[in-house]
Each structure stands twice: as structure tokens, then as C-alpha cells.
Amino acid sequence: MTAPKVKAPKKGKAQDFVLKTPKGTKDWADKDMVLREAIFGTLSNLFKKHGGVTIDTPVFELREILTGKYGEDSKLIYNLEDQGGELTSLRYDLTVPFARFVACNNIAAIKRYHIAKVYRRDQPAMTKGRMREFYQCDFDIAGNYDTMVPDSEILALLCDGLNGLGIQDFKVKLNHRKILDGIFQACGVKDEDVRKISSAVDKLDKSPWEAVKKEMVVEKGQSEEVADKIGEFVKHNGSIREVLEYLNSSELLKSNESAQKGIEEMTILADYVDAFDISKFLSFDLSLARGLDYYTGLIYEAVTAASAAPENAAELKAKNSDKDEDASAYVGVGSIAAGGRYDNLVGMFSNGKSIPCVGVSFGVERLFSIIKSRANLENVSANHTDVYVMAFGGGEGWNGFLKERMEVTNKLWKAGINAEYLYKGKANIRKQFDAAEKAGAKLAVILGKEEYPAGQLRIKVLGQGQENEGDLIQAEDLIETVKSQLKTDVDDITRIIKGL
Amino acid sequence: MTAPKVKAPKKGKAQDFVLKTPKGTKDWADKDMVLREAIFGTLSNLFKKHGGVTIDTPVFELREILTGKYGEDSKLIYNLEDQGGELTSLRYDLTVPFARFVACNNIAAIKRYHIAKVYRRDQPAMTKGRMREFYQCDFDIAGNYDTMVPDSEILALLCDGLNGLGIQDFKVKLNHRKILDGIFQACGVKDEDVRKISSAVDKLDKSPWEAVKKEMVVEKGQSEEVADKIGEFVKHNGSIREVLEYLNSSELLKSNESAQKGIEEMTILADYVDAFDISKFLSFDLSLARGLDYYTGLIYEAVTAASAAPENAAELKAKNSDKDEDASAYVGVGSIAAGGRYDNLVGMFSNGKSIPCVGVSFGVERLFSIIKSRANLENVSANHTDVYVMAFGGGEGWNGFLKERMEVTNKLWKAGINAEYLYKGKANIRKQFDAAEKAGAKLAVILGKEEYPAGQLRIKVLGQGQENEGDLIQAEDLIETVKSQLKTDVDDITRIIKGL
Missing domain, CATH: 3.30.930.10 (Bira Bifunctional Protein; Domain 2)
Incomplete structure (x- = not known):
């Protein structure tokens, strides 16, 4: 925990104090x-x-x-x-x-x-x-x-x-x-x-x-x-x-x-x-x-x-x-x-x-x-995010599919699936993969510039290298496909405590 | 919440105060x-x-x-x-x-x-x-x-x-x-x-x-x-x-x-x-x-x-x-x-x-x-008890099967099943059923005076009247039988909030 000396500007009255939690207490995160x-x-x-x-x-x-x-x-x-x-x-x-x-x-x-x-x-x-x-x-x-x-x-x-x-x-x-x-x-x-x-x-x-x-x-x-x-x-x-x-x-x-x-x-x-x-x-x-x-x-x-x-x-x-x-x-x-x-x-x-x-x-x-x-906390993420929704595209007329990513993410939420997407209008591929990794997501749902308007989505298992392009599915099969890919046998508590 | 005036005896020094939580606070239970x-x-x-x-x-x-x-x-x-x-x-x-x-x-x-x-x-x-x-x-x-x-x-x-x-x-x-x-x-x-x-x-x-x-x-x-x-x-x-x-x-x-x-x-x-x-x-x-x-x-x-x-x-x-x-x-x-x-x-x-x-x-x-x-809280129990372990018996030489109930309950616990039994050496049938109901248990596992020594247990679904004696099973099938009978489709949160 850092404890910077802070001058908080407050209606002209400067405050001088060490920014920290009280003695004997701490933040947990x-x-x-x-x-x-x-x-x-x-x-x-x-x-x-x-x-x-x-x-x-x-x-x-x-x-x-x-x-x-x-x-x-x-x-x-x-x-x-x-x-x-x-x-x-x-x-x-x-x-x-x-x-x-x-x-x-x-x-x-x-x-x-x-x-x-x-x-x-x-x-x-x-x-x-x-x-x-x-x-x-x-x-x-x-x-x-x-x-x-x-x-x-x-x-x-x-x-x-x-x-x-x-x-x-x-x-x-x-x-x-x-x-x-x-x-x-x-x-x-x-x-x-x-x-x-x-x-x-x-x-x-x-x-x-x-x-x-x-x-x-x-x-x-x-x-x-x-x-x-x-x-x-x-x-x-x-x-x-x-x-x-x-x-x-x-x-x-x-x-x-x-x-x-x-x-x-x-x-x-x-x-x-x-x-x-x-x-x-x-x-x-x-x-x-x-x-x-x-x-x-x-x-x-x-x-x-x-x-x-x-x-x-x-x-x-x-x-x-x-x-x-x-x-x-x-x-x-x-x-x-x-x-x-x-x-x-x-x-x-x-x-x-x-x-x-x-x-x-x-x-x-x-x-x-x-x-x-x-415990082995290396593979543990503080997030519970399962799916990261991304858009791939570029060139003329490319708008980043922000609203489309919102719509697809919303479908996942409605089905009870933990999902995120990047809060940017246009986001490059690298940044989206970095964010997905940071969030600990297991799957990427990808909206391709040509594929999405044709009613198709790509699903890619994350953490398996770049060569794998993911599977092309029909948009209407999204929920079913994601759910079947997310199934797991070991519950979180057991996994973390036993260091799996 | 009752607020009795209490005289708490404390090494000769009597204390007079109203027994309650501080103003604006309450116990939740x-x-x-x-x-x-x-x-x-x-x-x-x-x-x-x-x-x-x-x-x-x-x-x-x-x-x-x-x-x-x-x-x-x-x-x-x-x-x-x-x-x-x-x-x-x-x-x-x-x-x-x-x-x-x-x-x-x-x-x-x-x-x-x-x-x-x-x-x-x-x-x-x-x-x-x-x-x-x-x-x-x-x-x-x-x-x-x-x-x-x-x-x-x-x-x-x-x-x-x-x-x-x-x-x-x-x-x-x-x-x-x-x-x-x-x-x-x-x-x-x-x-x-x-x-x-x-x-x-x-x-x-x-x-x-x-x-x-x-x-x-x-x-x-x-x-x-x-x-x-x-x-x-x-x-x-x-x-x-x-x-x-x-x-x-x-x-x-x-x-x-x-x-x-x-x-x-x-x-x-x-x-x-x-x-x-x-x-x-x-x-x-x-x-x-x-x-x-x-x-x-x-x-x-x-x-x-x-x-x-x-x-x-x-x-x-x-x-x-x-x-x-x-x-x-x-x-x-x-x-x-x-x-x-x-x-x-x-x-x-x-x-x-x-x-x-x-x-x-x-x-x-x-x-x-x-x-x-x-919400419909009538059928909601504060307990999460699924199984109540009981002994039925009486007459000469009847010891109440306390240790035996402990052993059977312990088997259920080891299998991850929520189970209780009455903390009495000898417990009559009525008291055991009352306790099971109070605990919100779904199943009774019954150790009969003659059946249990013969390697058998009785499993009874609770809340279905007295005429049903329950099913006789082999003791070694206990966990499997209980687990299959406890399966449910609706999770607790949904059930409570939607008032099911």
C-alpha cells in the first residue's frame, strides 16, 4: 500500500494528511x-x-x-x-x-x-x-x-x-x-x-x-x-x-x-x-x-x-x-x-x-x-468474467460495432452469462485481447465486419494461442454454444483452496 | 424485539440496563x-x-x-x-x-x-x-x-x-x-x-x-x-x-x-x-x-x-x-x-x-x-438442513442408537450433505419428527432397532403425512439414494425472491 502525502484541494482550504487506512486496518482486494x-x-x-x-x-x-x-x-x-x-x-x-x-x-x-x-x-x-x-x-x-x-x-x-x-x-x-x-x-x-x-x-x-x-x-x-x-x-x-x-x-x-x-x-x-x-x-x-x-x-x-x-x-x-x-x-x-x-x-x-x-x-x-x-493463485482472476465480446474490422466505413457489441453482450447478460466488452467506440484487436485476458475471460465472442451483418459470430477459446481463429456460428446459436463451452466440473471454491 | 430490564449479576456488582441493540440498529435473523x-x-x-x-x-x-x-x-x-x-x-x-x-x-x-x-x-x-x-x-x-x-x-x-x-x-x-x-x-x-x-x-x-x-x-x-x-x-x-x-x-x-x-x-x-x-x-x-x-x-x-x-x-x-x-x-x-x-x-x-x-x-x-x-416466506426455512437422522425403537435393551446416529450423520456430512440429528441419547419418535420439521429437512433417514443391525436404513420423504413408512434401503446405498432424492431444479435465490 502506498501512502502518499496528499494536498487535497477543497474550496481553497488545503488539507494535509497521509492517505492511508487507519492503523491496524487494511483494504482487501x-x-x-x-x-x-x-x-x-x-x-x-x-x-x-x-x-x-x-x-x-x-x-x-x-x-x-x-x-x-x-x-x-x-x-x-x-x-x-x-x-x-x-x-x-x-x-x-x-x-x-x-x-x-x-x-x-x-x-x-x-x-x-x-x-x-x-x-x-x-x-x-x-x-x-x-x-x-x-x-x-x-x-x-x-x-x-x-x-x-x-x-x-x-x-x-x-x-x-x-x-x-x-x-x-x-x-x-x-x-x-x-x-x-x-x-x-x-x-x-x-x-x-x-x-x-x-x-x-x-x-x-x-x-x-x-x-x-x-x-x-x-x-x-x-x-x-x-x-x-x-x-x-x-x-x-x-x-x-x-x-x-x-x-x-x-x-x-x-x-x-x-x-x-x-x-x-x-x-x-x-x-x-x-x-x-x-x-x-x-x-x-x-x-x-x-x-x-x-x-x-x-x-x-x-x-x-x-x-x-x-x-x-x-x-x-x-x-x-x-x-x-x-x-x-x-x-x-x-x-x-x-x-x-x-x-x-x-x-x-x-x-x-x-x-x-x-x-x-x-x-x-x-x-x-x-x-x-x-494455494496456486496464478490462474485465479478476481473477475468472474466468462466471455469477452469483441469486434474485428477496419478500413473504410468501419465504425467499431460499439452498439452491436452492446446488443450481443446484453443477450449474454439476459441469459445469465458473465460478459464484458471494451468501453471504446473503435477498439483495436490487440487491446481487446489484452482486456479479455486481464478480465480472465474464457471465451471471446467476435463480431466480424463482414460476418456479423451476415448473421454470424465467431467463438474463440482464449489462452490457446493466436493461430486458432475460432469457430463460426450462427448468431441465433450464441447462447447455447457459449453455455456448452463454459461447462466445468470443479467449482471455484474447491479449485482455489486446493490450488488447482 | 423484547427489551427486558436486566439485572446482570457480575461479581457482586449488579448492572441495571435495558437489554437491547443501540438506537437505529437491529439484529437480523x-x-x-x-x-x-x-x-x-x-x-x-x-x-x-x-x-x-x-x-x-x-x-x-x-x-x-x-x-x-x-x-x-x-x-x-x-x-x-x-x-x-x-x-x-x-x-x-x-x-x-x-x-x-x-x-x-x-x-x-x-x-x-x-x-x-x-x-x-x-x-x-x-x-x-x-x-x-x-x-x-x-x-x-x-x-x-x-x-x-x-x-x-x-x-x-x-x-x-x-x-x-x-x-x-x-x-x-x-x-x-x-x-x-x-x-x-x-x-x-x-x-x-x-x-x-x-x-x-x-x-x-x-x-x-x-x-x-x-x-x-x-x-x-x-x-x-x-x-x-x-x-x-x-x-x-x-x-x-x-x-x-x-x-x-x-x-x-x-x-x-x-x-x-x-x-x-x-x-x-x-x-x-x-x-x-x-x-x-x-x-x-x-x-x-x-x-x-x-x-x-x-x-x-x-x-x-x-x-x-x-x-x-x-x-x-x-x-x-x-x-x-x-x-x-x-x-x-x-x-x-x-x-x-x-x-x-x-x-x-x-x-x-x-x-x-x-x-x-x-x-x-x-x-x-x-x-x-x-415473497412467500412460508415454506422458507432459515436452516439449510436436508436430512434428519432418526432412530426408532423402544423396549428392553433399547439405547437410542445415539452413537449410531452420529456415525450415519457423519457419513452424510463427509458426502457434503446437510444433516442433523437430535442431541439426546434416547429420543422419542414425535420429538425427532418435530425437530426435523423445524429444521426444514426434506428427508428422514431412520435407524430401526431391528433394521439397522441388519445393515438396513429407511428413507422417508418428509411432509407427506404419517402413513408413509418410507423405503427400506441397504446401508451402503445411503449416500447415492439421498443424493438422488435431494436433486432440485430451482435454486434457492430464485425460489425465495420469486416467492415460489
């Missing part, structure tokens, strides 16, 4: 836009496949709605200026507006998806895909259902979604807030300290245990003994059944009600993820804590080697091929999708009458970077 | 959302048909970008709070951000469409579809082309778009800023008064001539004679060629350079709209002025009888059927799409290096109201 639209399309279809309906909520909410939901991160919320009337702020995520929507409309059960922008006054890191304005793609299930049934479907949807986007080398780390809280309690953490110890543990994917232990002991007032006990637990990960076996063997957890409840739920989950055939993607990881306060049950986070270190992705993938892999091979990379169960958030908006919810949010900007690095 | 998505889909396809590419710009812009573009309406701009850093405001339309985008990225030519929300601190009138947050659907052509060629295509696109949305009874009023300004000059208005006289004329669709004349004379300092001369011109409307004939016969305009330039352009346009076969929708109306300052050439506005007074729409339509109809039959209703040529806006951002532009904006909220009143 061209092939990037096509790729992002393809990702949105794939995810929308996925959400619909699971019975999702979409909603649209305002970009800003009453400020009170957002207050007290994001802990320390509340400072990142964008406020609108007080111009009289209500105080409002830009939404920070799609989850709190969803809970507000459910409470507001007295909804008892819904599966909703929402693909929309959210806003955070964060320090932007464009190269890592961290922006101040960015998209989230969320799917959430609200309603009272049997334990772990919607939760397991969300996991199936998550795995199916990443696969559908061409990502195979990912791992979904799972944990359960009730187990985690139970571990903290059983290790001797006081109830009021549980959340802050949890957020220390949350840093284990970026920091070594020694640093996290130091935070617990020095900053957060736990004894060395408590920290070491926690350290013993959180180093465990593996398949759901493996980690359950370890937890069930723990004497310390036997009498902890919260942990036992969580273990019971994870035991049920193990069966369901088998039914969905996704166990191979999952890793029960006792060090996963997730930042947000509002989670109450199962939590998860999908990570991939490729999102951080593409240069050694092959090596990690090879490592990944033996069965005893552990998730630590993926540590340090940002999550590409995450979520969990939050049973009390709706209740905060509806006098405590709560609706249990579970959901997942796909991190589109990171997915975009991964997919872009793999 | 359910069938309204499906209909709106169908409208967006139709317009996107239309824009692609004409070679459009889409872009995405930030919801807020640097405040300077918006300053001095909207005249009096600038007071309606939403500002973001100054939280340190740049001063920003929510976008007011999509045209100024587009011009900023073109200048910013040094684009010489683009056909772009943009479907996105804009923000105006207006007095909301929800029943009339006037909101503070609302969608615009814009298509613009930027670039140096032959006179009136892109302009005529925009008009063709506008007519095709309204037809595609099932709207036939509309009229596109046309005028030309150069002609209008020439008329004012020729009638004796000083150059510095032209814009304010233009905005008085703009009120002619809502106010009688006497009121507009009074505004010109009393408020805007013109003589009675000047006002009467203007009044003589602006009462004319009809086909492009009819009004051109009138203008060409005017002695007053003969020596006015601006008017002659406009007349020349409209003469060219008359030919092109014939080529696109849209003359029947057009009315050259000298009273059309349009509010915004930035227009420099052709301006237009589509109006329909149905958008304001559905009760006498039939009468108006009948009146409309004789050839001498005039656009006054439609006066008083809000425009459903509008636009024009603005050749200098990009130049305001790029040191005067201007790129000529012409575009149209569809008023989606008004179109939504019209289409909703005509």
Missing part, C-alpha cells in the same frame, strides 16, 4: 479478496451442513453489554465518541453479542454461525496476521442437550472445516475447565486464586515450565510445593483415554468433585469422538487453559506446524507420522481455531436464566496466510 | 436474514455478470478522509472516541472510501462492487427502513472511457438488477448535472448560487412547485422572474429524445456551454440505452437534482409505486399502462436505487490526478421491504 471469499464460502457451507443459521448483529453494542466480559483485555475495546444519546462500543468478539442476542430474543435453542468483523485496539502485527479490524467465523450451539453431544459435534465440525480448507497437519488440543480447576484445588490453590493460576498455566505454550512456575510462586503467591504439584499434572497429554487413565489413577483427584465431574464428561466424549472418527486429530492436554473467563467446560484449540514455521513443516510432519507424537511438536504456533463451552454467559444478560452454549471460532487471518502460501 | 442474503446473492451475481470485482475497506476511516464530502449531512457522521492515536470515523457511504481506495492504490481502472454496512446518526424511522446502521450495495466503474459507455451499462445493470429482484413496476428518472447547471445559469442564477438552487429543486419530488419557488425567492435570494424561468424548465419530463427535442428548441440554452455539453452527452446516451433495450424504464426528468455535491454528469434515481403506497399500487400500475405516463405518478416514494457520475472525487485524494467514476447504489432496506411484502 484482488486475489486476496477472492481467496478470502472462498474461505468464507467453504466455512459457510460447513456451518450449513451442520444445521447452522446465520444472524447479523450491529457492529457496535451498548457499552454496558461488553463491560466486565473480557477481563484485562477490556482496555482494547474501541469506544464510539459520546455525540449525545447512548454510549456504545465496537464489538470485541462475536460471542458476547451472540449471548446478548440469545437473551434479548428469549431463544431456547439455536445453532448459529456468524462471519463478521471484530475490533481490538491491539498493537498490530500485520505479518503475523494480527490486525485491529479482523474477521471471525463462529459457530455456536445454544440449548439444553445431553452431555457432550453438541460438544463432540463442534469438534467434528472443527476437524472437517480444517480438512475442507486443505489443512491436514493440525492437532486439536483439548482440556476441561472442571478438571483443570479441580487440579488447582487439589494441589492446594485457594478458590479465589484459581483463575489467575489458570492464566499462568495458559502461558505454557509460549514459556517453559520454569518461567510459569516462577510466575505462580513470585507473582501469584503460591508455595513451591503447590506449583510443583501442578507442574506434575500439566505435563501430561495424549489420547483422551490415555490421559483419563492417568487422571483416574490420581489419588489427589479422587475426592475432588469438580475434577471427577470433568473426568466423567471426558469419558463420555471419548466415545462420541470415536463415532465421528476424529480421535486421530485430538490431544487431551492438561496444560491447555485458554484465556477467557467465561468458559465452564470443555475447551480446545487447533494448532498446526505450518502456521508458524513453514520452513521446517516437512520435518515436523515426518515426526508427526509415528503414533507416539505429542502436541509439544506444535507448541509456539498460534491457534488457527479455538473455542469451548460457556454455560453462564447468556445468564449474565437474562437475570440468571442461563442457556448452555458451546462454540468454535475459526481464525480466518491465520488460515488465510497458511492457505495462501499453499 | 431467521427468515428475514435468509431473504436479505438472497437479495445480496442476486446482486453479487449481477455485479459479477458485468465484470465486477469486490473489495473490502475498513468500517472506519481517518476522519480527514470524510471531512468536506457530505455538506450539511456531515453532522450525521459517527466519530470514534479519541483513545490516543489517529482520529477516525465510521464510514458514511461506500463511495468516498472507494475513491480513497482508488487514489491510495493508484488504480487507473476498476469495476468494483461492495456490499457493506454504512453508518449515519440520523433520526431512525424503522418502519420506512431508515436505520443508523444499514447496508449499501454499490457498483462503480472507474476509468477513462468513451463518453456515456460505462454510464449506459450502469443503467442496464440497474434495470436488470431490479428485474432480477422481481420488481417490474419501476421507473428510472434521469437528469444531467451539466444541463441542470446550464439551465440555472441561463435563467440568471449566479454561479455561486447554483448548488443551493439545485438543492431546492431536489425537493420537487416531495414539495409542490409553489413551496420550492418560495424557498428560491425568500430563502435563497432569487428574483421571481428567475424562479419562474426555472419552473418552466423543470416541469418537463418524458423519453430521452422527447426532452432533448424540448431542450434543443430552447433559445435560452443555445449559448450555454454547460447545457450544450450535457445535451450532447444525453444524445449519445439515447442510442446506447436503445442497444441495451432499457428505454422503456427511463424517464428524462429535468426536476431531478440529487443531493450530493460530488456528481458531475448523468444522475439517476429508480422509484417504484409499490415502495410507498402498496394499497393503490394497482391503480398506479393501470395508469402506467398507457404510453403517455409520466414519472409524477411515482413521486413521493423513496428511491430504491440511485447514483451518478462523479469525475472529481478521486482527484480530491490524489493531488488532482482524477479518475472519472460512475456508479449506482441499491437501497437494500427499501428493496427488502418491497420484496418481503411480495
